[in-house]
Amino acid sequence: MVKEIEVEPVTRLEGHGGLRIVIGDDGKVQDAQFNITSTRFFEKFCEGRYCEHVPRITPRICGICPIPHHLTPTKAVEDAWGVSIPAPAYKLRQLLINAKQYSSHLLHFYALAAPDFLVGPFGDPALRNVVYVINKMPDVGAMALKMMDYGQNLCAAVGGKSVHPISAIVGGMKKPLDEDVRQKFLKGLEEQIEFTKKTVDIGLKVVTDYWDVVANVGVVPTYYVGMTNNGVHDIYEGDIRIVSPDGQKFDYKPRNYLEALGEHIPDHSYATHMYYKPAGYPDGIYRANCLAMINCADKMATPLADEALKAMRAKLGTDCIHHTFAYHWARLIETVEAIEIIAKYLNDSDICNPDCKTLDVQPREAEGVGVTEAPRGLLLYHIWSDAEGICKKLNLLVATNHNIAGIEKSLMHVAKQVVEDKALEGLKLPDPWIK
Amino acid sequence: MPVKVAFMQLSSCWGCHQSLVNAHLGLLQVLPALDIVYWPAVVDFKHDSLVARQDGEIVVGFIEGMIRTKQDLENTKLIRQKSQMIIAFGTCACYGSVPGMANQWTINEVQSRKFMEVESATTRRIPDQHVPGFEDKVVNVDDVIDVDIFISGCPPKTEAIVGAVVTLLSRTAQPMSDTAFCNDCTIRSDCLLNKGVVCYGPITSNGCSLKCTSKGDPCVGCMGPSKNVANEAQKLLEISRGLSGASQGDKKNLFEFLALFFNLPLMAGFDLRIDPLRQLKKKGRLLTPLPDLPSTTAEIAQNAASFLANNPDFLEISNVCQTCPRIRGNGTMTKVKRDYEGIPNLTDCLIEQGYLCAGPVTKAGCGGLCIRVNAPCTGCYGQTEWVTDQGARYYEAIKQSFNVDLSKEDFLAQVKDPIGTFNKFTLASNRGFNRGEL
Numbered sequence: 001m002v003k004e005i006e007v008e009p010v011t012r013l014e015g016h017g018g019l020r021i022v023i024g025d026d027g028k029v030q031d032a033q034f035n036i037t038s039t040r041f042f043e044k045f046c047e048g049r050y051c052e053h054v055p056r057i058t059p060r061i062c063g064i065c066p067i068p069h070h071l072t073p074t075k076a077v078e079d080a081w082g083v084s085i086p087a088p089a090y091k092l093r094q095l096l097i098n099a100k101q102y103s104s105h106l107l108h109f110y111a112l113a114a115p116d117f118l119v120g121p122f123g124d125p126a127l128r129n130v131v132y133v134i135n136k137m138p139d140v141g142a143m144a145l146k147m148m149d150y151g152q153n154l155c156a157a158v159g160g161k162s163v164h165p166i167s168a169i170v171g172g173m174k175k176p177l178d179e180d181v182r183q184k185f186l187k188g189l190e191e192q193i194e195f196t197k198k199t200v201d202i203g204l205k206v207v208t209d210y211w212d213v214v215a216n217v218g219v220v221p222t223y224y225v226g227m228t229n230n231g232v233h234d235i236y237e238g239d240i241r242i243v244s245p246d247g248q249k250f251d252y253k254p255r256n257y258l259e260a261l262g263e264h265i266p267d268h269s270y271a272t273h274m275y276y277k278p279a280g281y282p283d284g285i286y287r288a289n290c291l292a293m294i295n296c297a298d299k300m301a302t303p304l305a306d307e308a309l310k311a312m313r314a315k316l317g318t319d320c321i322h323h324t325f326a327y328h329w330a331r332l333i334e335t336v337e338a339i340e341i342i343a344k345y346l347n348d349s350d351i352c353n354p355d356c357k358t359l360d361v362q363p364r365e366a367e368g369v370g371v372t373e374a375p376r377g378l379l380l381y382h383i384w385s386d387a388e389g390i391c392k393k394l395n396l397l398v399a400t401n402h403n404i405a406g407i408e409k410s411l412m413h414v415a416k417q418v419v420e421d422k423a424l425e426g427l428k429l430p431d432p433w434i435k
Numbered sequence: 436m437p438v439k440v441a442f443m444q445l446s447s448c449w450g451c452h453q454s455l456v457n458a459h460l461g462l463l464q465v466l467p468a469l470d471i472v473y474w475p476a477v478v479d480f481k482h483d484s485l486v487a488r489q490d491g492e493i494v495v496g497f498i499e500g501m502i503r504t505k506q507d508l509e510n511t512k513l514i515r516q517k518s519q520m521i522i523a524f525g526t527c528a529c530y531g532s533v534p535g536m537a538n539q540w541t542i543n544e545v546q547s548r549k550f551m552e553v554e555s556a557t558t559r560r561i562p563d564q565h566v567p568g569f570e571d572k573v574v575n576v577d578d579v580i581d582v583d584i585f586i587s588g589c590p591p592k593t594e595a596i597v598g599a600v601v602t603l604l605s606r607t608a609q610p611m612s613d614t615a616f617c618n619d620c621t622i623r624s625d626c627l628l629n630k631g632v633v634c635y636g637p638i639t640s641n642g643c644s645l646k647c648t649s650k651g652d653p654c655v656g657c658m659g660p661s662k663n664v665a666n667e668a669q670k671l672l673e674i675s676r677g678l679s680g681a682s683q684g685d686k687k688n689l690f691e692f693l694a695l696f697f698n699l700p701l702m703a704g705f706d707l708r709i710d711p712l713r714q715l716k717k718k719g720r721l722l723t724p725l726p727d728l729p730s731t732t733a734e735i736a737q738n739a740a741s742f743l744a745n746n747p748d749f750l751e752i753s754n755v756c757q758t759c760p761r762i763r764g765n766g767t768m769t770k771v772k773r774d775y776e777g778i779p780n781l782t783d784c785l786i787e788q789g790y791l792c793a794g795p796v797t798k799a800g801c802g803g804l805c806i807r808v809n810a811p812c813t814g815c816y817g818q819t820e821w822v823t824d825q826g827a828r829y830y831e832a833i834k835q836s837f838n839v840d841l842s843k844e845d846f847l848a849q850v851k852d853p854i855g856t857f858n859k860f861t862l863a864s865n866r867g868f869n870r871g872e873l
Contacts, residue, residue, distance in 0.1 A: 008482045011475045014449050020565060035565045038446040038504050044548040045536035049855040052775040056813055057859070060533050063450020063590065107456070111477065125479040131466050142460065149459040160808035162457060163450040163590045164815075167808045170775045174809035262557040265550055268564040272556070281557065361775045382554070389773070390851060395554050 001025065009037075012112045012129070014064050014376075015400060017269075021415045029419050032412040034404060036271035046394045051077045051363065051385045052170045054394065058381075059164040061398060064107065066164045067100035067155060068374035068399070071236070074168045076381040079255075080368025081170065081389070083361050088353040089172035095345040096158040096165070097236050097372060102338040103151025103162075104375035105290070105331050109203065110144035113328055117206045120432030136434045140202070147195050150188055154342065157181050158351075172357035179352045186346050196339045200308065203332040209430035210325070217423060218324035220413045221245040222406050223276045223286035225261070226296035227373050233297035233305075233337060235373035240380075241296040242276050242286065247319030249296070254371040257380055261397060264405070273405035274397065287406030288377025288399065290330040295320050302344070305337035324410050363389025374399035437470035440495045441485065442524075443514040444475055445507040445576075446534070447500030451525035452476050454590035458597045465600055485517065493518040498582075501527040501534055501863065502574040506567035515580040522599065523582045526589040530817050531863025533589075535573045536854060538862050542571045573863040588800060589815035589860060595800065612640035616654050617665035621645060627653050628670040633678075633685040635692050637668035638732040655688050656696040660732050668731045675738035689739050696736065754819050755794035755812050756836075759803045763787060767838040771849035774811065785811045786837045791856055795832040796820070814860050823865065825857035826850065 002025065008018040016038040022031040042061055046054050055073040059066030071093055078085065085093075111130040118137065119128045134141030152162040158177060159165025167174050207214055222245060229238035240252040242260055252260045262277040262284070276284035286292070300306040312321070312329055321330075345351055365387040371380050377399035384393040417423035442452070456462070471478055472493060473485045496518030502508050515521055526532040537545050546569065551559045576582060586599055616636035617623055627634040627648070634653035640661040647654050674681070678689070728736065765783045772789035779785055785792040785806065792811035794803075800816050820828065830843050839846075850856050858865060 009475045011479045011481070012477065014476070016444065016446065016475075018565075033565060037506055037567055039549065040446055040501075040503055040534040041537050041545045041549055042534070043553065044540060044545045045534065047548075048539075048852060050773060050852050052773060053813075053852070053855055056810075057533050057855075060448045060450065060589065063448040063453045066448070066450065107453075111456070129471075129478040131469075131471065131477070134463065134466065138463075142463070145459040145462065148456070152457050152459070160810060161804050163453050166805045166810040169810075174778075175781070258555060261555055263553065263555045265556055265558045265560050265562065267560060267562050268566060270562055270566055277557070357778050359777060363775075388851060389775075397555060 002030070010034075012115070014062065017271075019411065020268075021411070021419075023419055027420065029412065029415045032408060032415045033268050034408045034411055036269045036404060039270040043394045043396050046391050049391050051080070051383060051389045051391050054381075054383065054391055055168060055170075056166060058396075061396075062374075062376075062400075063163050064104055065100060065374045065376060065379075065399065067097055067159060068235075068372045068379045070159070070165045071097060071168055072370045072372045072374075072379050073381045073383065074170055075370030075372070076368045076383045077170045077370075077385065078368065079370055080366040080383055080385045081362065081364055082366070083171050083358065085172045086355050086358055088176060088350050088356040091345050091348060091351050092158055092173045092177065092356060093168065094236050095177075095342060095351060096155065096167075098338045098341040098345075099151050099154035099158065101235055101375055102335060102342060103148045103155065105335040105338065106144060106147045106151065106199070108375070109199070109328065109331060109335070110140075110148075114206075117210060118433045120429070122429075123432060123434075133434065143195050143198065147192060147199070150185075150192050154185055157185065169357060171359070171361040174357065176354050176356045177351045179349070182346060182349070182352055189343055189346060192339055193343070196336055200332050200336065203328060207326075207329055212428040214323055214325040214329075217417060217427070218410050218414045219322050220324060220406075220410045221320075221322045222409060223279065223284055224292035224295045224320070225274075225276070225286045225288050225378050225402055226293040227371060227378060228296050228298070229301075231298035233293060233300045233334075235293075238371070240371060240378065243292070243295045243320055244279075245320060245322070247295075254369040254380065257369060257371075257382070257397070261380075263397075269404060271401050271404040273408070274402045275405060282405070282409075285405040285409050286402065287410075288402035289327065289375075290334050291321060291324075291327045292377065293373060294330040294333060300333065300337050302337050302340035304340055305333055308333045308336050324414075363387065376400045377402040437468055438495065439470045439472050439493045440497065441471070441473035441493045441514060441518065442476070442497045442499065443473070443510055445498065445500030445510060445528070446503035447525075447527050449476060450590040451499045451527075451596075454588075454593050455596045457593045461593075461597055465597060469600075485513065488517050490516050491519050495520050495522060497522045497524040498528045498576055499524045501531045502570060502576060502579065503534060504567045504569055508570060508574065508579065511576055511579050520583045521580065522584045522586060523576050524586050524596070525591055526587050526815055526817060526860050528576045528582075529585045529587040529864075530861040531573045531575050532815075532860050535861065535863025536859065538572045539854060542569050545569075575864045587798060587815075587817045592801060611660055611662045612642055612658070613662050614641050615639060615661040615663065615665040615668070616641045616643070616648075616658070617667050619643075619645060620648050620654075622648050622651070626667060626670075627651075628667055628674070631674065633671070633674055633681055633688060633692075635671065635696070635735075637665040637671050638729070638735060639696070653685075653688065656692040659696060660728055662729070664729050664731050668729075668735070672731055672735055672738075675735045675742075678738065678742040689743060693736070693739055693743065755797045755799050755801065755803060755806070755816070758799050758801070759784075759794055759806050761785065761806060763837060767840050768833070769840050771841070771846065779809055781809060784837065786833055786839070791850070793829070793857075795836060796825070796829050796857075814857075818861055825861075825865075826853045829857055 003023045005021040010017050017036045020033040024030045055070050059069045061069050115128045155162040160167040224243040227238040228241050242250040263272040264281040265272050275281045300309050367384045369382045379399045380397040382395040496514040523529045550561050616639045619641045635656035636654040639656045640658040761784045763784045766787035768789050779788045790811045793814035794812040797814045798816040
């Protein structure tokens with residue numbers, strides 16, 4: 001009997017999808033699918049819109065990471081129209097995207113991922129969620145909420161709204177930060193840095209406790225895609241970087257993305273399968289997101305984060321880390337960097353400088369590409385403007401999308417480990433923190 | 436006992452959930468009161484578990500997102516079937532939001548761009564295995580099922596969502612009292628109805644603290660209808676037949692009365708205030724039925740509803756301009772400016788600085804968040820009035836209340852993207868458009 005395991009829907013996931021695993025008579029895994037069951041066609045209905053309005057539409061692609069979806073199309077239009085922005089605007093945008101990185105990574109760690117570790121991967125599904133964690137570990141829960149709150153409030157202060165921000169405009173930012181607001185966030189900063197350190201401690205304890213899982217389950221060699229600013233980890237500005245499974249690095253200017261990034265359209269998912277074109281499909285399947293960024297980076301942009309990166313590489317290797325469960329570790333390293341960058345720009349009074357928008361903005365018929373690193377991976381907008389600045393065409397390579405093929409590949413790998421090699425049986429698991 | 440709630444996620448961005456989660460520490464008070472039986476974003480219950488539940492078992496079903504896929508349509512019907520009350524949660528569920536703009540094209544054209552023509556694609560096909568397929572157009576949720584409460588906003592403000600949840604939780608079932616409020620009223624001898632003030636005491640259940648009338652204010656009906664009406668109901672009925680003569684305060688209360696009387700929670704002062712009106716506008720009736728009302732009560736409620744459905748004054752109370760801190764009268768729109776042009780000042784009306792701001796035609800409730808950072812409103816809380824030609828309506832609205840020195844023809848000619856400007860969030864709910872009348 002061929003057996004099909006279906007998971008519908010995948011939960012604690014942003015977006016809509018299901019899993020299908022097909023096991024043959026012989027007990028072998030025949031197929032593992034990740035079915036993304038919805039898409040809303042932003043690339044189509046942005047046609048005909050004012051180019052400068054596209055950044056006010058596309059944040060609705062993702063309510064968790066709307067800030068990269070606001071800034072990246074803005075950068076793409078600036079690239080098309082040949083606009084450069086004043087320094088205060090650049091600083092405000094760095095602050096904004098890092099505030100989002102901070103709150104989103106913490107949301108991911110505490111609300112989406114932590115229940116698996118704190119309640120245990122085989123815990124009661126009815127309890128394996130953040131609500132239960134908050135009830136059972138109120139101290140950790142309150143700390144997590146205060147951290148997300150800080151990040152989201154900072155997003156709202158700089159972005160106008162934390163969900164679906166509005167403050168970036170082609171040419172800069174619509175408004176600088178008010179000085180009293182800057183002071184308010186500076187006041188809370190020290191506590192946030194302490195909280196971040198505690199979170200790293202919790203994360204490292206989880207990694208240690210679950211070492212058998214981290215080291216042995218889902219160690220899947222793939223390519224990786226991310227961005228760096230001349231080799232340094234940067235989520236706002238830089239070039240696309242590909243890392244091969246054996247650790248070789250290849251850099252591409254954003255405008256040359258079509259040389260590197262291909263979309264294979266599968267028959268079973270509305271999200272396409274991204275891959276590294278020179279390696280072909282499926283060999284060139286890559287993964288994105290924090291572990292990919294860590295694999296791309298020669299170094300982190302800030303001192304504490306760079307130390308944390310070195311510690312991770314000392315444990316998991318320096319070339320290219322393929323441990324799927326190390327994503328959680330990588331995410332914490334990025335969280336450290338985010339709060340350090342937030343500190344850097346909050347301490348710079350230039351973010352209150354009203355000279356944050358250039359008047360030198362003229363539409364022209366041209367195409368432009370913008371790239372940032374969203375919390376779930378590389379985000380790329382390719383926009384075609386007509387002479388009046390109307391969007392003629394748009395191509396989007398969205399962060400989560402970069403991971404779909406990689407997730408499916410990891411799923412196949414883990415399904416084989418679990419079904420064929422009975423990997424779960426020998427696995428050493430710690431007692432759950434919450435019993 | 437925790438209340439059973441479920442969150443259905445249709446095609447969406449998750450932002451409404453993020454806005455709810457943004458309550459952060461505020462969640463600590465709310466969560467213990469909720470028994471969350473379905474919420475894919477947060478908890479691990481699967482679809483089968485929802486199907487297995489009894490009809491009406493869930494007290495409040497939230498719907499987030501729009502109907503884009505056939506699965507969305509099925510899920511919409513499913514959550515309606517399982518829930519006593521449905522809240523359309525966010526602008527997607529209320530109006531279709533930005534993805535509704537895809538309704539300008541056929542589904543084939545739309546799919547083609549993504550799967551057949553896109554520059555980075557190296558294979559070209561429309562996925563059709565283990566995926567649900569698309570509806571031809573983005574379908575509005577309330578075209579398919581009855582919705583009890585609309586909370587609009589992209590996303591709705593955190594306070595509005597928490598307000599709704601808290602109100603719903605604290606709302607105990609209120610069985611109709613046998614007798615009406617008048618029975619307990621301390622100023623019955625000096626009855627407000629005799630002075631022409633609209634007081635809903637005669638048709639409202641007694642048992643409250645009499646807070647309103649003891650201050651000299653009329654009863655607004657917050658205890659819900661009573662089984663029997665008081666003698667004064669006749670006076671109220673007569674007033675309700677001629678509501679056009681009512682005072683402005685009474686007109687505001689009309690709406691509050693309907694919302695409270697029909698158990699629609701009032702939140703944040705705005706969001707739900709207009710929603711009964713929207714129901715009336717779009718469907719010509721309130722969607723939240725109350726069975727077995729005394730005939731006088733039913734007639735009074737109907738008169739109030741009809742009045743609101745046709746009352747333009749009422750609309751003017753609740754657009755974004757009402758909550759905008761900017762000053763009018765310091766400038767004049769002489770040409771339509773694009774958002775990238777110049778830098779607007781932070782104190783004067785954006786329209787009178789030449790920018791297209793949707794404030795005058797957009798439901799209030801946001802508190803003017805965009806305007807405060809110098810970004811014009813683009814209408815995410817939905818339209819105050821439902822007409823087919825939103826462009827002409829917008830022009831009339833700004834011409835009437837703002838300094839605008841442009842003819843309608845010039846104005847409309849300068850707007851190069853009318854769909855994105857006037858129907859950005861609501862195209863899927865614009866009946867005229869979807870019937871091909873535009």
